[in-house]
Amino acid sequence: MNESSGRFKPGDRVRVRAEDRPGHIRTPFYIRGKIGWVERVHGEFRNPESLAYGRDGLPKRPLYLVGFHQAEVWDKYAAPKDKLFIDIYEHWLDPA
Amino acid sequence: MSVDPSGKQNDPEHGHPHPKHELSYHAKRIYAIRELLLEKKVITREDIQTQVEYQEARSPANGAKLVARAWADPKFKARLLADPKAACAEMGIDATSLNEFVVLENTEKVRHMVVCTLCSCYPRPILGRPPDWYKSLNYRARAVNDPRGVMREFGQELGADVEVRVHDSTADIRYLVLPLRPSGTDGFSEQDLAKLVTRDSMIGVVDALPAIPGAPKNS
Numbered sequence: 001m002n003e004s005s006g007r008f009k010p011g012d013r014v015r016v017r018a019e020d021r022p023g024h025i026r027t028p029f030y031i032r033g034k035i036g037w038v039e040r041v042h043g044e045f046r047n048p049e050s051l052a053y054g055r056d057g058l059p060k061r062p063l064y065l066v067g068f069h070q071a072e073v074w075d076k077y078a079a080p081k082d083k084l085f086i087d088i089y090e091h092w093l094d095p096a
Numbered sequence: 097m098s099v100d101p102s103g104k105q106n107d108p109e110h111g112h113p114h115p116k117h118e119l120s121y122h123a124k125r126i127y128a129i130r131e132l133l134l135e136k137k138v139i140t141r142e143d144i145q146t147q148v149e150y151q152e153a154r155s156p157a158n159g160a161k162l163v164a165r166a167w168a169d170p171k172f173k174a175r176l177l178a179d180p181k182a183a184c185a186e187m188g189i190d191a192t193s194l195n196e197f198v199v200l201e202n203t204e205k206v207r208h209m210v211v212c213t214l215c216s217c218y219p220r221p222i223l224g225r226p227p228d229w230y231k232s233l234n235y236r237a238r239a240v241n242d243p244r245g246v247m248r249e250f251g252q253e254l255g256a257d258v259e260v261r262v263h264d265s266t267a268d269i270r271y272l273v274l275p276l277r278p279s280g281t282d283g284f285s286e287q288d289l290a291k292l293v294t295r296d297s298m299i300g301v302v303d304a305l306p307a308i309p310g311a312p313k314n315s
Contacts, residue, residue, distance in 0.1 A: 027266070028264060048268075081258075081259040082244075084240060088267075
């Protein structure tokens with residue numbers, strides 16, 4: 001793991017890009033456009049959006065564990081302390 | 097499924113008649129692909145057999161061993177949380193095929209639950225093949241937006257003071273939940289502890305099994 005590889009560090013607020021495009025994407029639709037925080041830097045991994053088509057997945061992309069408050073992801077989510085964590089590649093994140 | 101250990105295609109009747117089953121479209125397709133791969137010498141029958149045995153050998157028993165050891169030995173638990181793959185190697189569990197492996201520790205105040213909303217990502221070397229419900233659209237949708245409702249269906253009602261953390265494993269990381277050690281298990285052997293560690297408790301939809309009062313503590 002390379003903690004210093006990416007542009008974000010634990011605690012940074014990030015917004016998931018609200019893009020949509022055809023093809024293999026690992027960012028779930030339900031989380032696009034939502035704001036969360038970087039919980040952990042996982043390191044750099046080959047890009048599955050390229051690997052899925054038999055390409056080399058290079059350059060590697062930083063991958064983050066991003067946390068969200070459930071109440072901010074879903075309307076009418078009742079338990080205020082509950083959280084959701086998703087592994088998201090850096091090119092799907094903007095500073096928030 | 098029974099497997100011919102020789103890996104050869106034997107006489108299908110081998111001395112006694114078998115009922116005839118029509119293969120499904122997908123079964124026919126996969127057998128056709130297999131035959132092509134063999135014909136073109138991309139893989140051998142031995143490769144297939146080795147892979148089948150490898151897949152079958154991986155089961156939730158691996159995860160239960162890890163959890164039971166972690167419950168019994170705080171130092172091992174610390175190693176399991178800090179470097180899960182090394183801890184697996186220590187227990188003779190091959191986790192090398194996992195890109196990254198993270199263990200999520202449950203506490204009285206925090207419960208973790210794992211899902212893959214995009215497909216069926218699962219820590220297979222530790223838990224074997226995922227159950228069908230884990231791959232169902234119903235679980236994949238509701239695990240993220242109603243985890244407490246899902247847990248309730250598995251028989252677990254959590255209080256409002258407990259925080260639920262759902263992990264949607266969308267990429268290269270595989271997650272295993274380290275469930276809470278049930279109360280009343282002081283003095284249990286690792287073997288007996290492992291019996292309380294269910295597959296579902298390591299996905300995080302329920303706690304481990306309760307200790308049965310009056311059960312023998314050491315076997």
